[in-house]
Structures are given as structure tokens and as C-alpha cells.
Amino acid sequence: MKHFTFDIPVEKRVYKKAHRDLHLYISKPESEGENRPALLFFNGGSFKKNPITPDQFQHQAKHFSSKGIVSICVDYRNGSDDDFTPVQAICDVKSSIRWVKDHHLELGIDPNRIIVCGASAGGYITVSAFMFPEIDDEMNNTTDYNVSELIIFAAGMDAVDITTRLFPDLVPMSQTISPKHHINRCLPRTLWMCGTGDVLYEENKEFIHQMKEAGNDIRFLTYEGMEHGFFNYGRHENLYFEKTTKDIENYLKEMHYIMED
Numbered sequence: 001m002k003h004f005t006f007d008i009p010v011e012k013r014v015y016k017k018a019h020r021d022l023h024l025y026i027s028k029p030e031s032e033g034e035n036r037p038a039l040l041f042f043n044g045g046s047f048k049k050n051p052i053t054p055d056q057f058q059h060q061a062k063h064f065s066s067k068g069i070v071s072i073c074v075d076y077r078n079g080s081d082d083d084f085t086p087v088q089a090i091c092d093v094k095s096s097i098r099w100v101k102d103h104h105l106e107l108g109i110d111p112n113r114i115i116v117c118g119a120s121a122g123g124y125i126t127v128s129a130f131m132f133p134e135i136d137d138e139m140n141n142t143t144d145y146n147v148s149e150l151i152i153f154a155a156g157m158d159a160v161d162i163t164t165r166l167f168p169d170l171v172p173m174s175q176t177i178s179p180k181h182h183i184n185r186c187l188p189r190t191l192w193m194c195g196t197g198d199v200l201y202e203e204n205k206e207f208i209h210q211m212k213e214a215g216n217d218i219r220f221l222t223y224e225g226m227e228h229g230f231f232n233y234g235r236h237e238n239l240y241f242e243k244t245t246k247d248i249e250n251y252l253k254e255m256h257y258i259m260e261d
Contacts, residue, residue: 004053008062010073015099018077022092024099025054025073026107027065037113037257038070038100042093044120044153044229046078047086047166057117059233063245067258070109072100076125085167086125086159087177091137093118093129097145098138113257115149116188117248120228123155124162124179131179131186149255150190151248154198154228157207180207185215191251192218193244195226221247 010025029036041061045052054073061071076092077084093116101111118126128135129145156162159178163170175181180203194204201222208220223230223240230236231244252258 004055006055006058006073008058010058010061013099013103015074016092016095018088018092019081022077022095023054023075024096025058025061025075027058027061027071027073028108029065029068029070032108033068034105034108035110035113036068036070036108037115037252038072038104038107038109039064039115039117040072040074040096040100042074042076042116042118042122042126044118044122046076046089046121046125047084047162048079051078051080056119056232059241060117060245060248064249064252067249067252069115069252069257070107072096085170086121086128086162087135087170088137089121089125090128090132090135090177093125094136094145095138095141097129097147098141098143101143101145112148114147115151115252115257116147117151117153118155119153119231120155123152124157124159126150127152127155127157127179127187128159128177130188131182131184132177135177147188149252149257150188151251152190152192153231153244154194154200154204156200157203183207183210183214187211187216187218189255190216190218191221191248193221193223193231193247195223195228195230197225198228198230200228219251
């Protein structure tokens with residue numbers, strides 16, 4: 001795992017031991033509390049050999065911790081790890097949620113008010129975590145990994161394409177880990193965000209349409225002409241970082257995770 005640092009204060013905790021320790025980077029509200037919501041962030045760009053790191057979402061985490069949400073950037077197995085496959089990362093999503101639920105008292109959170117946010121590859125693994133219950137390396141863990149809300153930034157849903165490009169050894173099993181090929185009612189309530197200039201836009205639009213027809217509750221927000229990763233801090237003079245953060249905040253207010261100002 002390559003070195004990275006956070007510019008915001010975080011508490012670092014190990015949530016799982018694989019061939020290396022996997023960490024949560026926790027940003028807590030300034031005031032003590034209990035029964036607060038928790039928001040877990042899963043960064044994108046994790047399938048490549050030189051992956052994006054969990055600090056991708058640190059500025060969103062800082063914002064939402066200031067709104068009373070325990071905000072957590074999740075380190076999960078990625079392309080810098082030996083013999084990595086996306087299956088491992090899907091398992092790590094479940095493990096991190098379970099750890100947060102098991103430690104809800106010390107974190108001061110309500111285990112029934114957990115939100116998960118994933119971007120790109122992080123979106124693929126979070127969606128897959130809820131679509132494929134059979135993918136789990138902690139099958140004997142009795143803590144559930146259910147969450148109340150899912151937030152996605154432009155994620156590839158065709159694992160046949162993903163494995164063909166990046167993980168050729170997985171091509172024979174690709175349809176079994178491909179959300180596009182398993183349309184069913186399985187997701188928590190979802191906010192999905194995508195730029196219309198994103199290479200994944202049409203795929204996302206069709207997947208959302210099919211999933212809504214299957215009974216999933218998905219709200220689709222689009223951003224005219226915006227490319228993949230347009231929402232990242234430091235891009236577009238932070239115009240779309242601020243806009244997407246505000247759009248998420250408004251959604252969470254509507255769903256009563258954040259108190260109105």
C-alpha cells in the first residue's frame with residue numbers, strides 16, 4: 001500500500017487483518033454524542049497497480065463530521081496488494097460495516113443509521129456487497145452488514161468488461177460478480193450521481209432504469225457535461241466538489257440524518 005496522509009484529524013483503527021492490516025480513518029464530530037449516523041467512504045481508482053488512496057474523500061468526511069455524522073474513510077485491499085482481485089474488496093466492504101456496527105457504542109453511532117458512499121471502483125464493490133451475499137470471507141460472523149443508505153458516484157456495473165480489461169484470470173467467473181447481469185431488488189435506498197460526459201454515463205443510466213423497474217429506490221442526479229471524477233476536491237476549482245457535497249447534504253437532510261440549519 002503506497003504512503004498517504006490526511007490533512008484532517010482522524011482516528012486510525014484496524015478493522016481487519018488480511019495479509020496486511022486494513023484501517024478505518026475516522027473523523028468524529030467535535031462534540032461528543034451517541035446514536036449519530038455513520039458515513040463510510042470507499043475511494044475509487046483502487047483496481048490499478050498505483051491506486052488512489054482512502055484520503056480521496058477526506059474533505060467530504062470533514063464536511064459531514066461537522067454536520068454531526070461520524071465519517072470514515074475505509075482502506076480496503078486494492079491493486080497495490082499482491083494477488084488482488086475485486087472479490088477481496090467486496091469482502092472488505094462487509095467487514096468494515098460489521099466492525100463499525102460491533103463498535104457502535106464507542107463510536108457513538110446508531111448501527112441502524114449507517115450510510116455507505118463509493119466512487120467508481122469503490123462504487124462497484126459497494127453495490128456488489130449488497131447484490132452478492134455469497135461473496136463473503138467472514139461467513140461465520142453473525143453481525144449483519146445491512147446499511148440504510150447507499151451513495152454512488154459513477155461506478156462500472158459490468159464485471160465482464162472490468163475483468164476483461166484488468167483481471168483476465170477472472171473472466172470465466174465474471175458474470176457471477178457482475179451487477180449488470182443480476183438485476184434484482186437488493187439495494188438499500190440509493191442516491192446515484194454521474195456526469196453526462198462520463199464514459200460510464202449510459203451504462204449507469206441503463207442499470208439504474210433496470211434496477212428501479214426491479215423495485216429498488218434509486219434517485220439519479222446528473223451533472224451536465226461532467227467527466228469521471230469531476231467531484232473530486234481540487235478539480236474544477238472545487239465548484240463540483242462543493243455542489244455534489246451540498247447535494248448529498250440536502251439528500252441526508254431530507255432523509256433526517258442531518259438536522260436542518
